Amino acid sequence: MTLTLTPACSAFIRRRWVCLIASMVICVCAGFGYAWSVLQNPIVTRFGWADSGVALAYTITVLCSTMAPLFFGGLIRRLSTRMGVVVGAVLFGAGLFATGMMDQLWQLYLFYGVIAGLGVGFIYPSMMAYVVRLFPDRSGMASGLGTAAYGSGAILWAPAATALMEGVGMSQAFQVLGVLFAAVILAGSLLLSDPPEGFQQGLAPAAQGAAGSGADLRRGQMVRTGAFYQMLIVFTCGLVAGVIVISQASPILQQSLSYTSSRAALFVSVFSACNMAGRFLWGSLSDKLGLVNTAGAVFLLCILSMAGLALTGAELPVLILMGIAASCYGGLASILTPLTARMFGPxxxxxxxxxxxxxFGLASLIGPSLATSFKTMGGGSYTGAYVTAAVLAAIGLVLSRFLRPVPRKGE
Incomplete structure (x- = not known):
């Protein structure tokens, strides 16, 4: 049974599709970070910096993007969705533009890692919460589409960045992309509108109950629960496998399969497509299978893909298994938002x-470090990283079976 909606809410039901499309365009731009693996080797080649030192820039940008909501949560709450995206667009674009002027490693960390990372931190988490607010009746679908758009960034940007670097040079490539992303995100922000008062409560209350049966906790209350730390461990363990593939795909393919940089860049886009497909597929299925059951299925695929990569070096199986791991990363990303709503209330x-x-920051701290460390210790082999990721995914699978919503008072 659906409650009677106010005229404003009824009108917004139609407008929300425009808002969703604008959100997806914004997320596609913010997803440029997934093209990192095609940037790493050219930066190493040009400046002569160590692989591990350059790879750290990816970890820094993800950490900054994930920490931004923690350090700037009060500011983000006070800003409208649109203004939060505007701030993010300026930081993101400026960080990439400044990266084009770097000549020292610390500048890569500051411009690409910190400034551009903070920009993404203002944009992506806000967009993911926003699309779920747009579709409280289909939260899995909305989250899947939003995360799919974000994950699809490398499909477009990996070959585009490679072509730009070959055509105009690395410095100008970063500057062109910085201006482009800032302009598109700012334009998309003009189409965003916050849902009217009572929209979530008035739309499909039965669906809301299924998606968010936990107590309505604020973040200060949430972080004092055991369920919060359980979810933190579960998702961090599960995401490591995908982070290894997404952040290190190009170096892995060049090292393990002797691919050229341009051929490796093509498969970075393929794995990005797998990441995107996983987000939409698993996000949509979670509305039917349930969030915890969906998480369990994704964890099993994570374990199998990492174990397979540890056991084989044949070209076709390696490509398939890396694609599966990327899709699992997308699957976990798509269910994180609705599961957070279920566990702690919407x-x-x-x-x-x-x-x-x-x-995502914790997984990105672990994944690239595992890959580069085991590559160095194993004479170029990533087997140790794959085995470790499989073990972590198994831990995540076991712990995910015990996820329960925080009960409301009196329950």
């Missing part, structure tokens, strides 16, 4: 998801 999803987004 009312404060914007601030709560901003905190839970930390799992």
């Amino acid at each position: 009312r404060y999803i914007t601030e709560n998801y901003g905190v839970m987004y930390l799992v």
Whole structure:
């Protein structure tokens, strides 16, 4: 049974599709970070910096993007969705533009890692909470589409960045992309509107109950629960496998399969497509299968893909298994928002998801470090990283079976 909606809410039901499309365009631009693996080797080649030192820039940008909602949560809450995206667009574009002027490693960390990373931290978590607020009746679908758009960034940007670097040079490529992303995100922000009062409560209350049966906790209350730390461990363990593939795909393919940089860049886009497909597929299925059951299926695929990569070096199986791992990363990303709403209630999803987004930073701290460390110790082999990722995914699978919503008072 659906409650009677106010005229403003009824009108917004039609407008929300425009808002969703604008959000997806914004997320596609913000997803440029997924093209990192095609940037790493050219930066190493040009400046002669160590692989591990350059790879750290990816970790820094993800950490900054995930920490932004923690440090700037109060500011983000006070800003409208649109203004939060505007701030993010300026930081993101400026960070990339300044990266084009770097000549020292610390500048890569500051411009690409910190400034551009903070920009993404203002944009992506807000967009993910926003699309779920747009579609409280289909949160899995909305989250899947939003995360799919974000994950699809490398499909377009990996070959585009490679072509730009070959055509105009690395410095100008970063500057062109910085201006482009800032302009498109700012234009998209003009189409965003916050849902009217009572929209979430008035639309499909039965669906809301299924998606968010936990108590409505604010972030300060949420972080004092055991369920929060359980989710933090579960998703961090599960995301490591995908982070290894997404952040290190080009170096892995060049090292393991002797691919050229341009051929490796093509498969970075392919894996990005797998990431995107996983987000939409698993996000949509979660509305039917349930969030915890969907998470369990994704964890099993994570384990199998990493174990397979540890056991084989044949070209076709390696490509398939890396694609599966990328799709699992997307699947976990798509269910994180609605599962956060289910565990801790939907009312404060914007601030709560901003905190839970930390799992991507933790996984990105672990994944590239595992890959580069085991590559160095193993004479170029990534087998140790794959085995470790499989073990972590198994831990995540076991712990995910015990996820329960925080009960409301009196329950």
